[in-house]
Amino acid sequence: MFAARARSHTLPFSLAILAALALLGLLPVEPGMRYIIVLSMSWGIAAVGLDLFSGYLGLANFGQFAFVGIGAYSITVLRSDAHLDVVLALLVTVALVAVVAAIVGSAMVQLQHFGAALTTFFFAFVLFNVLGGNTFDPITRSAEGLPVPPLSWGPLDLSATGQWLYWLAWAMLLATVLLTSNYANSRAGRALRLIKRSETVAGTLGVRVRLTKLTAFVFSAVVAAAAGLPLSLAIGYLAPETFHFGNSITLFAMLVVGGIGSIAGPLIGSLIFTALPQLMQSTGAAEALLFAVIFLVFVIALPDGIFGLLERGWRGARGGRPPLPEPPLYSGRLGRLRRVASRLNATPAISGRPTHTPGEALAYGNPLPSVLVEDVLVAEDVTVVFGGVRALEGVTFRVRTGTIHALVGPNGAGKTTFLNCVSGLLRATEGRIAVAGHDVSRSRAHLIREWGVSRTFQNPSLVADLSVLDNVMLGLYGSHRWSLARDLAGAWASRSRQRAVSGLAVSALEQVGLPASRWDAPASDLSLGEQKAVDIARAIAGGSRLLLLDEPTSGLGDQEMGRVADLLKRLRAEHRLSILLVAHNVGFVQDTSDTVTVLDFGRVIAEGEPDRVIADPDVMTAYLGVAEAGAGVGAR
Amino acid sequence: MGLVGAAAVSGVAVGLVYGMLAFSIVLLFKASGIPNFAQGNIATFGTFIVYLLAVRSGLPMPAAIAIGFVGTAAVGVAIYLGGILPRGEVGTLNLAIRTLAVYLLLFALMNLLWGVGQPFAFPRFLPAASVAIAGFSVSLLSLVTVGVAIVLGGAFWLLYSRTATGLLLRGIADHPEVARLLGADTTRLSGLAWLLAGLVAVVVGLLTVPTALLSSDMMDSFFLYAFTAALLGGMTSLPGAFVGGVVVGVVSNVVTVLRGQEISILAIFALLIAILLIRPDGLFGHGVVERL
Numbered sequence: 032m033f034a035a036r037a038r039s040h041t042l043p044f045s046l047a048i049l050a051a052l053a054l055l056g057l058l059p060v061e062p063g064m065r066y067i068i069v070l071s072m073s074w075g076i077a078a079v080g081l082d083l084f085s086g087y088l089g090l091a092n093f094g095q096f097a098f099v100g101i102g103a104y105s106i107t108v109l110r111s112d113a114h115l116d117v118v119l120a121l122l123v124t125v126a127l128v129a130v131v132a133a134i135v136g137s138a139m140v141q142l143q144h145f146g147a148a149l150t151t152f153f154f155a156f157v158l159f160n161v162l163g164g165n166t167f168d169p170i171t172r173s174a175e176g177l178p179v180p181p182l183s184w185g186p187l188d189l190s191a192t193g194q195w196l197y198w199l200a201w202a203m204l205l206a207t208v209l210l211t212s213n214y215a216n217s218r219a220g221r222a223l224r225l226i227k228r229s230e231t232v233a234g235t236l237g238v239r240v241r242l243t244k245l246t247a248f249v250f251s252a253v254v255a256a257a258a259g260l261p262l263s264l265a266i267g268y269l270a271p272e273t274f275h276f277g278n279s280i281t282l283f284a285m286l287v288v289g290g291i292g293s294i295a296g297p298l299i300g301s302l303i304f305t306a307l308p309q310l311m312q313s314t315g316a317a318e319a320l321l322f323a324v325i326f327l328v329f330v331i332a333l334p335d336g337i338f339g340l341l342e343r344g345w346r347g348a349r350g351g352r353p354p355l356p357e358p359p360l361y362s363g364r365l366g367r368l369r370r371v372a373s374r375l376n377a378t379p380a381i382s383g384r385p386t387h388t389p390g391e392a393l394a395y396g397n398p399l400p401s402v403l404v405e406d407v408l409v410a411e412d413v414t415v416v417f418g419g420v421r422a423l424e425g426v427t428f429r430v431r432t433g434t435i436h437a438l439v440g441p442n443g444a445g446k447t448t449f450l451n452c453v454s455g456l457l458r459a460t461e462g463r464i465a466v467a468g469h470d471v472s473r474s475r476a477h478l479i480r481e482w483g484v485s486r487t488f489q490n491p492s493l494v495a496d497l498s499v500l501d502n503v504m505l506g507l508y509g510s511h512r513w514s515l516a517r518d519l520a521g522a523w524a525s526r527s528r529q530r531a532v533s534g535l536a537v538s539a540l541e542q543v544g545l546p547a548s549r550w551d552a553p554a555s556d557l558s559l560g561e562q563k564a565v566d567i568a569r570a571i572a573g574g575s576r577l578l579l580l581d582e583p584t585s586g587l588g589d590q591e592m593g594r595v596a597d598l599l600k601r602l603r604a605e606h607r608l609s610i611l612l613v614a615h616n617v618g619f620v621q622d623t624s625d626t627v628t629v630l631d632f633g634r635v636i637a638e639g640e641p642d643r644v645i646a647d648p649d650v651m652t653a654y655l656g657v658a659e660a661g662a663g664v665g666a667r
Numbered sequence: 668m669g670l671v672g673a674a675a676v677s678g679v680a681v682g683l684v685y686g687m688l689a690f691s692i693v694l695l696f697k698a699s700g701i702p703n704f705a706q707g708n709i710a711t712f713g714t715f716i717v718y719l720l721a722v723r724s725g726l727p728m729p730a731a732i733a734i735g736f737v738g739t740a741a742v743g744v745a746i747y748l749g750g751i752l753p754r755g756e757v758g759t760l761n762l763a764i765r766t767l768a769v770y771l772l773l774f775a776l777m778n779l780l781w782g783v784g785q786p787f788a789f790p791r792f793l794p795a796a797s798v799a800i801a802g803f804s805v806s807l808l809s810l811v812t813v814g815v816a817i818v819l820g821g822a823f824w825l826l827y828s829r830t831a832t833g834l835l836l837r838g839i840a841d842h843p844e845v846a847r848l849l850g851a852d853t854t855r856l857s858g859l860a861w862l863l864a865g866l867v868a869v870v871v872g873l874l875t876v877p878t879a880l881l882s883s884d885m886m887d888s889f890f891l892y893a894f895t896a897a898l899l900g901g902m903t904s905l906p907g908a909f910v911g912g913v914v915v916g917v918v919s920n921v922v923t924v925l926r927g928q929e930i931s932i933l934a935i936f937a938l939l940i941a942i943l944l945i946r947p948d949g950l951f952g953h954g955v956v957e958r959l
Contacts, residue, residue: 091760091764091767093767134940135940138943138944141944145702145759145763146943149702149891149898149939150940150943152704152891153891153936153939154936156887156888156891156932157933160928160929161933164927164929165927165929166927166929166930276887280767280771281771283764284767284771316775317779319771319778320772320775322775323768323771323774323775326768326771327750327769330765330768331754332754
């Protein structure tokens with residue numbers, strides 16, 4: 032939803048900033064200045080953690096600093112009252128904050144858009160009131176304030192006056208940057224960016240949308256809580272006012288001004304805007320007004336933030352080259368990926384040889400359990416009612432395994448509604464839908480995807496700021512065993528899976544015939560025809576027994592349409608993939624389809640072989656007459 | 668029990684104030700798809716205008732209020748023209764963040780211009796009388812609040828059901844292209860929505876200051892409560908905003924009497940979490956399927 036796009040692989044920038052901070056730490060900087068930098072780095076930790084949630088997942092969190100507050104208070108109370116060792120206190124605090132964030136988060140993820148913004152804002156308001164109130168006074172000592180006991184760890188003095196607090200904050204910032212960067216650039220991070228693009232599409236690709244959002248929220252909250260440790264040690268004294276809810280908004284503003292979705296940008300923003308007022312020793316209303324104006328100007332005119340400016344400067348300096356020192360992630364390894372792909376191609380399920388037996392709903396690509404059925408899709412009496420409108424009325428038909436089945440009809444006939452029912456985006460009011468012998472009418476989208484139903488949308492919803500190959504890998508989201516822990520540990524820890532998944536993605540891209548030179552391009556650079564091809568590659572990459580295509584040819588020229596027809600026929604012939612497609616172009620349907628079902632006003636009015644159905648006088652009046660006139664208008 | 672009952676009764680009146688603020692949030696949300704986080708501070712800003720004119724410039728209260736309405740409506744339109752309209756096709760979350768920036772901006776501006784000596788006692792413009800209704804003592808302010816809510820609700824009902832402009836305002840956020848195809852000037856309509864939201868904001872501010880001191884952060888809890896009310900009502904339902912407001916007002920008043928202010932804030936937050944978990948589309952809302 033942000034205008035700003037999320038960037039991949041910005042780690043070099045963040046590491047450069049950290050190197051500069053390390054250098055600063057080695058210099059004989061006066062204590063006052065050191066204090067300011069420690070404070071800035073603490074805010075930096077919270078900001079970087081927040082960037083995962085707001086920059087990559089695209090949800091606003093106006094309460095991040097509340098988690099810093101819980102962290103600071105919890106660690107301090109556990110240390111001074113329960114006399115816990117600092118490491119233990121940190122671990123207990125992390126667990127506590129994870130639970131709190133999970134509770135707040137599970138409510139918040141129910142709403143798209145502003146649900147997160149409101150809930151987190153309110154949460155920060157509640158926390159400020161609780162900290163300052165009487166109820167928890169025995170713990171928080173709101174009236175007189177909570178002194179932070181000095182800390183030393185072995186020979187290292189980690190208190191505000193000691194030399195080593197700086198390095199504690201620095202090391203925690205480094206760890207946060209590395210973890211967040213790994214998260215953002217892993218499979219989990221790609222899923223976040225897909226959700227940001229469209230929750231609906233994410234669901235149909237097998238992403239458990241709410242759980243994924245919740246996990247990202249808990250991650251960012253836990254990181255913020257950890258920032259409470261260096262912050263509390265630096266200020267030495269906790270008072271409710273330090274964790275005023277306004278600070279959360281300020282932190283969010285720093286993120287936006289720095290450049291959301293880049294990790295390095297929020298780091299820059301939080302460092303500068305925490306340090307500046309401290310350096311100028313002025314936190315008056317005029318400065319607050321100036322900051323608000325800067326914030327507003329950035330959101331409107333420069334949603335990419337300072338990082339976006341630097342990026343543009345970089346691009347200018349390098350004469351229009353791509354903005355980032357993006358490592359040639361795939362091109363260099365293309366040869367190896369090809370080899371993996373060809374090895375995978377040798378497995379029976381994906382080979383060109385017909386290894387299936389008659390009536391087997393074969394899974395294309397990654398092995399799905401094969402099921403012996405005559406009809407891959409059975410729809411019985413499917414009825415969908417929207418308010419007073421009956422979008423589908425007792426729709427009954429079957430798709431034979433290994434055939435291409437076209438669903439046609441005038442605009443508003445209910446074709447896309449039917450696809451939505453099969454893929455779990457919409458629940459039929461009445462009736463039953465079975466895929467490969469399995470009733471899916473009550474299943475959630477991601478489970479239906481796991482059962483081998485994949486689909487494309489009329490407007491290919493690729494993630495614009497991910498590469499073509501990354502986009503196709505999203506189609507493999509649910510097909511391999513992954514763990515967030517491995518993702519966080521970095522590319523190295525998940526390299527074997529990553530290779531297998533890239534291999535499958537490459538072979539899917541080869542299937543749809545997209546030239547390898549385009550695989551590294553960002554999806555935003557593709558033509559519509561290419562986008563549609565990538566969308567199909569994404570749908571088949573994760574293995575599919577039933578492919579649903581919503582107008583795969585709309586907006587395409589004759590030549591591109593021919594290529595799509597060839598591709599579908601090839602998938603049918605070589606892999607016995609069953610395809611249900613919605614199309615308007617009669618020639619295309621006649622060319623590709625084995626069977627045609629005609630819908631009109633939500634009812635099946637004809638079914639059979641294409642040539643016969645299209646000659647049917649009922650169909651002529653209901654469909655052809657209307658469709659000829661309305662073909663140019665965007666159809667449902 | 669008597670105390671709780673009285674708290675519940677006055678909670679209805681307070682709830683109607685939340686409801687009016689929620690109403691102005693929903694009004695904007697329907698017309699432009701933006702959740703306006705600055706709406707509370709717009710109300711405070713408008714109230715400051717009235718206060719300054721009445722107290723520092725010595726204008727009679729009705730004149731001050733009248734100018735306050737005009738001024739705040741202008742502030743609303745200015746926010747729209749300066750903060751929302753430029754490059755406005757970037758998605759609702761970017762626009763929501765702009766309203767957060769406006770929240771900060773208005774807050775800083777009020778502190779800069781009128782920060783010295785806060786909080787201020789607003790001059791009394793309603794007698795502190797109360798009447799007994801069904802055994803409960805109901806303050807004149809509560810009665811006036813109910814009356815204002817009825818008039819406001821009625822006026823908007825007429826606007827929305829009887830005028831073409833009102834009809835467009837209701838649906839423009841859902842189908843901006845359709846509205847444009849029908850020949851509606853969406854810029855003018857959105858500006859009108861911000862103007863109306865500004866007017867309602869002043870009403871909310873004026874109904875708040877008889878029982879609260881005037882300060883820059885006066886509306887912080889109000890607008891969070893109002894958002895909760897709007898969500899409870901379904902975020903797109905205008906009557907739902909009032910119903911949600913009354914629920915929030917009664918719960919918060921009763922819990923305050925029983926357990927204190929702090930716990931009542933927690934209770935409303937718990938209410939928000941519960942709504943989201945149990946019925947994320949609110950009492951009167953309905954889910955929408957994304958079209959792709």
